[in-house]
Amino acid sequence: MKIASYTIPSIPTKLSPEQLFMVTILLVNGGNYLYNLLLGRILGPAAFSDAAILITFLLILSFVGMTFQIVSAKYAVLFSEEKLVLFTNMITKYALLSGIAIGMAIVLFYQEFQELFHTKTASMFMIFGIGIPFYFMMSINRGLYQGKNLMKKLALTYQTEMASRLVLTISAVLLLPAVPPSIIVAFGILLSFVFGLFPFQKNIGLSLKFTNVQEGQDTLLDKKAIITFFLLTAFYEFTQIIINNSDIILVKHYFDSEQAGLYASLALIGRVVYFVAWMFVMLLLPKVIQLKKDGQETKPILMKYVAYITVLSSFIVLVTFVFPETVVHLMFGKAYLSIAYLLWKYALATSVFAIANIFAYYFLSINQYIPVVVSGLIGLTQIVLIVLFHDSLQRVVEMQIIAMVALLFFQLTFFFYHNKKHVRLT
Template sequence: LHRSSWKVGTILGVLLVLASSAVSSYLKLPTRTHIILLGVGTALYVPLGVRRGLLQGMYDFRRLAENFVVEVLVKLVGAILLLVLGWSVTGVIAAVTASLGVAYLMAYPQKDLRVATKPDLPASFWEGMQAAVFFVGQVIINNVDIVLVKHFFSAGEAGLYAAVALVGRVVYMLSWSVVSSMFPVSAGARSDERGGRMVLTTTFLLVLLITTLFLFGLWLAPNALWKFLLGAGFPPLGGRSPYTSLLLLYAAATGVYSLAVVLMTYEMSRKIVNVGWLQLGMSGAVVLGIYTFHKNLHQVIAVQLILMIALLVTVAAPLFRSRSSLTEIQVIGNMARIRRVSKEEVIAEFLKNEFYEKQYDGYRDKLGHLVYQPNLTSDQENELRRALLDRRRGKLWRELPADTDWWQVELSPEDLGRIRVFPRSQWLRVAKGSFNLFEVVELLRGRITSGKSGGFISKIRALSQHLPKSVTPSSVLLIGIDQNGPLTIIEG
């Protein structure tokens, strides 16, 4: 992933450098040097994000916080020093780029984390794509307004807007520190516990409190404070200044977006929905909205506030739909453990259920005996079956905890009440937020009764007719925290 981030960062940086003349012209900049320096910074920023993600995932929040502080200090001290030396805006941008380089070097992983990548466990392309799309949308939403204001408005108005945006985004930076801590905690929380929901509630309330206090502070801040911070050349921002409403409106839009980020981050960590593309689409709506409505600065900010409220409402909807799936299962049932099962046997059973798929057409004749008559004592066969399973279900298998204990069990009819379908692909559309087996069955029956006969429904009906005639015994793979809690079907 680290190597891939360097490739992506380098490509983006080179593209930005190549387009520096056009971008400079669009932004009415005096020189393309500014964009070239930003291109270098972009190449550093992507791998820096990967290293910070490692610190975040390891709960090493102290080093993560220190990394952010060092970046800010290098940026501040470097900018002041280069301004004194007469480098002007070029010096400030150079300081920003240098701060990213220093932060990247400081985020070097500890020795015990530098492990060789296993060839049979490639990083999932789609997992990386989801994260990339999410952060691309985030970057666009956070920065595109300044770019467009620079294009549509005079230098004075663009400078005023940049100052307002700088102050307003403080609420986002404060909120992001809370969100950064929430993501790994939420992802690590057990799916059948309410710990994940508690993490969400706590984080959401903290960000709401930050936003409220910040807005209240902006409303009370006197104009003298802004003159001290921004210089006497800026128009008055505090008190009864007409620009105070700009400041409050922008901070409100940023606060609403911060709340939406809390929900999106939670949903990504819990794999409820894929919100990356939604946010990317909303970033495009921001661009279109500002292009359409830019009569004045108030209108530009109002467009963003309306769209951020729409984003917040949209990303909150799946959480309300999934409330029934979070209900505690009251029926414990009478599941009995029969024998412990090895990981190799689980892989063999998993693969047996998948071997009819098209991905295995080229292997079925030559390797069918490894699947249907497995020799679990052969290390070579076990490796081959693992490699075959990776072709279709590698991503799912890698998400299972490494210390999972596998058992062959016998279920009673009472146990069916605590079984859930796995929230992926077609089941996401069918289940409508509740993945309890009984509820999903009722939803399927309702679709069939209403005359709906899509491809997925047809497959389910064909499967029900095929199972009684099947000559190959088929296992059902369930996963849960313990024998008394909810169980989720991952295969079968």
């Protein structure tokens, strides 16, 4: 009599580069949330509103930096080594010039920013402006790693940025009580940009050292196509800035510091789904570009990531609906409990945006730009709605829900139309 033998499935002992990157981004997002939560608890709503403006500026800067990162990632996939060196030389110069120009604008008008956002100090804006060129260089560095699928090194740049900002800022806030917290937060952000440059791409170092290419070599690049993609990506990232940050800036302008601080805590909790969704965008972009380059179908990879985000966002909205006070109390403490009733609504708005955003980046990857333009229009519509209807924080959140539902409806309509048209042509 034979005894049946069964093979026990082996458990993988080593994470793939993609799995390692996903784990890293979850840890980085967790560290960034811990950074925000500790600041909120230590400073209280009024003082936290000043720190939240800098954090909002950081988020705005991250979207601008994402333009350089996405463009770098795309052409790291498409270009051979010789063309990639030339491309890196070109994009590095653009990044440095842009970073210096934006940084100088913030440094020159730092006092005007203080008046606009009613902050206690003006110097925090000056310090922040100095760091912008470093951030853009960091974005190119990450884009090249992303396009080359060097996920371990890409993950490490996020780890060094997050860990340095968390440790340096929180330590200084606790050890230097005489220094205004907003100044400490600004310095922490600046230093984290420097730490986030490591590990540094060799090609970028060569580009910084040798800024001139031999005559005729630059003709190897289709500069018009690169600049067109750069401008379209920049426009879409600008729409991201509007949709993600206009509410906090407008609330800071229209409401007092206490209300603005409460709303900032609401936004930080409610956006958790967006930051996790961003992780899938980082994985989606190079894969879609590579599949398109190889002439393969791209829709299955999109649908996989849309499913992930839909399940995750539904879970987060459910938790914030059932346990709003528990979530707010655990994260920020009892001083912020008065905002708990709005948590599920804000999470809903962010979840709808996160799903719509996956579609938008997918269309950007396959050179379909109509959704990019529509995203910009809806972002402006969101600002108009908040400007017209801001009699309460609840109304501000409801205006965002209306705008995000309209955005997702359009993205789905365009997706099905594009697929139907593609099927007819083939």
